[in-house]
Amino acid sequence: MTVEIALESIVRRHQDGLRRYLRLLGCDAATADDLAQEAFVSLLTGRFEERAPAATASWLRMKARWLWLDRRRRLVRRREVRYADAADRVWCEVAPDGDEQAYFEALDRCLAGLPPRSRRAIDLRYGEKRSRAEMAELLKLRENGVKTLLQRVRASLRRCIEERIRT
């Protein structure tokens, strides 16, 4: 019973962050799920002792990182290792205490402050998963215009989020 509770609580607590980290490394959603599962199994079948959520999250990220490198072992080169190092640095920025909650809260507030046209573009791309061509038609822009608009909105969102997290 105790083990089941620990399993459930550990998986529920860490799965979202671990999946995001794997997707940050470049995994698609299905691969991220597979590797996250492997990382949890490895953690829970080993000599695991939960000391602190942040330590568990760090352990899982290190494990996931290695699983990812292992899966790409035929392709892996030092560049990949450096890329994973960079991903770790970015992760530390977005989740300084091992928790991305602050990032998501800032994102929500920044999304709420977007001008209507920018918000519409973001909703079409990430909410409705429209292609660039479809967006161009709906927004009455050229495809290049859509690309530029999305780049600008993302840049402005990033600035806003970084500003909010800093303060």
Place this chain on the structure above:
Amino acid sequence: MSTPDRSPEEGLRDRFLEIALEERLGDDPPADLTDRVEAAMARREAETYRTGAEPTADPARVVELPVVDPDGARRRRRPWWLAAAAAAVLLAWLAVPTPEEDPAPVEPAASKDITGLVVDDAGTPVQGARVLLELGWTGCDAGHFTWWKGVEQRQTVTGDDGRYEFADLPPDAAGVLWVAHAGLFGSVRGRGEMKIRLQKPGSLRGRVTAPKKSYFKGMKVWFRGPYGLTHAKIPTVALAKDGTFTMDGLPGGPGEVVVQYHNWAVARKAVEIQPRKTVNAGRIRISGHTPQGPDPLVDATEVKMVDGKGKPFPRVNMWWRSPWMDGGMNADGDGIIRMVGGGVAIGPPPFVLILNSTTVDNKPHYGTLLRIRGKTATVQVRPCIRVNGTVRRGREPVADFSVLLRTADRAPRVYGGQVRAGRFDVTVPPGEHTLFVILPSGEVEERKVEVKEGEDPQILDVDLNR
């Protein structure tokens, strides 16, 4: 991606934002992995049971590399990350260029070493000293040394020149080194080249104070050595009748004295051990749950729960804490909670009554200790009041803030509120409180407020301009 000189971090920041946006705005939330993990663990267990051996590794599993320890003994199991780091080095070395990438020359990644010199207190290199290494690694909380304790310990012996070396460590490996040699001790923390200076041990004395002297009998006192080293653990010592203690043979450097009374209370005090000297840690007070705290310590064996009119209050649930364990129970039909007997063997009093843990049908209540007669303590239980409201500055609503309410008692309690969509919500006992509104800028606003009994919920809007 758009500019050639863009750093990988820039691209990754964009990628994280895209992941977050897809998650926030998409309509297909990611699935819960609990069942998958449980099923995978069951499969693994079944395979182990069927074959009597560890399941074979699938392509995504960790490869456990055989590692040879300093004594030459072949060791099958190593921590995952050591295998991971070694494999990463190997894989980097074996790297095959992918068709879509430039065939740049590939060099094997260099593994990092921890090396250095061990000298005695006169500065002479020490030959044949056993050097123990506990490895750790720094995670996101860079700057702090995050321990994954017990993950990896290695040892080696210094050579003729007093030098030691730990090779083939994971990249950026950092660790604590510990040497105990011929009555001298030394420790150092860091990475790369490190010199360890051995010193004579020191001693420590101190005195523990507690609400009752009888508590000294069950107390344990120990010393945690420099950097929390496993090797540097010092056996527990007992307290004298007057609460004093002494410890000898302690390694020099930072450490802490820990005093524990069963599972009840822990006190810690940082100390700096001086070689050849006796350091006085002074008084260490066990005061976690004493009569001075918000929760009363009672010698009673049962608690009678009564309502506002003094009538027995059945169905009240309350938690208490004893030196041996914590417990919680519903009052019986007569409003009595028996902390001793009743089939529950949790040891004799004293007990700490956790008065703000009282609930009735899962609704928060609060308790007040009315009296103790013989072995029966009487606690009056009343419902807490829900208070909610908004915070604004003039006409402008304030969106980001947090709220705390502190009772006006001599031993105050603090209640945290939830804030959603600019509205706070907190459940507190009635009476006078101090309301704290904390803004992201660090600004803290204080207001005296009165939560009236009987009105539930109560609205409390705060104007920061007033």
